[in-house]
């Protein structure tokens with residue numbers, strides 16, 4: 395059995411070598427010639443999987459080690475009887491950590507007494523948005539959650555209108571990129587909605603670049619009363635508009651979900667689906683391959699203030715400003731023609747990042763408030 399796989403899927407050998415021969419190819423430039431003799435195709439988000447790629451092949455199973463599936467023509471696969479698996483939720487905690495890191499830095503930028511004074515509008519409450527809402531709610535943030543598709547299914551859940559979510563101090567997008575259906579999200583943040591955001595608001599996009607009309611965003615950000623913006627995803631990436639980037643507060647190259655747990659978890663989920671498809675036993679678990687985190691423990695004494703301790707722990711685990719400064723140095727400072735390759739290289743060579751849940755927090759005589767904050771942030775508590 396021949397397995398053609400994106401070379402950037404971690405632990406390919408460890409998970410798949412017992413199942414078949416692995417051919418590694420570049421996900422970004424994969425062609426139909428690369429997959430013609432394949433039985434199984436494993437991708438990440440940078441490969442367009444459709445008729446053009448697969449119609450001359452004998453592929454019977456496609457797995458994407460990602461949450462997003464907008465790069466896959468799922469309807470066409472179904473029409474051809476090709477099995478499909480993705481990795482729902484695999485890196486959701488990583489994206490939530492990213493957003494919390496942004497919020498911690500933003501509250502400081504605004505010289506706020508307490509970060510929970512920020513109201514947060516969450517647009518899209520699936521694996522990522524729902525987990526973010528849970529953590530923010532436990533921390534005491536005022537949140538508005540908008541999700542029309544879920545609201546249609548769960549009318550009693552108390553979802554908020556898009557209007558209300560867009561009125562919050564921070565608006566964070568967690569929808570898939572969709573073009574059709576009752577609630578398409580492409581350019582959900584269009585010129586008109588962007589115009590309604592004011593300078594004391596922050597827009598965060600970690601969903602897909604196309605959920606925001608990036609041309610409209612670039613011109614909106616040139617206005618004197620522009621909102622602040624954090625972008626992890628870019629319409630047309632790996633190309634990044636230098637004009638847009640120069641107007642964005644924090645920027646990263648689509649790495650919000652790049653925790654080690656998230657990446658390895660994605661591989662594990664498609665491995666499990668492939669085993670199921672082939673009727674094979676599931677022998678491998680991601681835990682077998684995870685090294686101890688570099689930062690295993692943080693200790694706080696009873697004199698620690700809950701807010702300061704939380705900020706310190708968040709930033710010790712993941713400080714989004716480091717990725718922002720690398721992005722500026724390694725991608726934006728290059729000539730335009732070299733930026734797309736640098737964007738991909740920064741993703742390929744991304745350093746090991748661990749989720750908050752991998753770090754133990756030791757509280758020596760810690761107050762109840764400290765315990766609650768760290769629990770809400772999903773650190774491991776050690777009393």
Ligand SMILES: NC(=O)c1ccc[n+]([C@@H]2O[C@H](COP(=O)([O-])OP(=O)(O)OC[C@H]3O[C@@H](n4cnc5c(N)ncnc54)[C@H](O)[C@@H]3O)[C@@H](O)[C@H]2O)c1
Nearest residue numbers: 462518519520521522541543568569570577600601650651
């Ligand atoms: N930047 C990254 O590294 C990264 C990592 C993981 C996921 N993502 C992206 O984030 C998206 C969200 O991830 P997820 O795991 O939560 O997906 P999900 O499918 O679990 O949830 C998406 C939610 O959005 C809702 N939704 C759909 N259309 C909507 C609309 N018009 N308005 C409001 N809500 C709408 C859905 O009902 C669903 O509840 C993914 O599709 C993926 O594209 C990015």
Ligand SMILES: O=C(O)[C@H](O)[C@H](O)COP(=O)(O)O
Nearest residue numbers: 438439440460461462651652
């Ligand atoms: O959809 C996802 O899971 C994320 O966007 C993921 O982080 C994408 O990473 P990529 O496949 O581009 O490496």
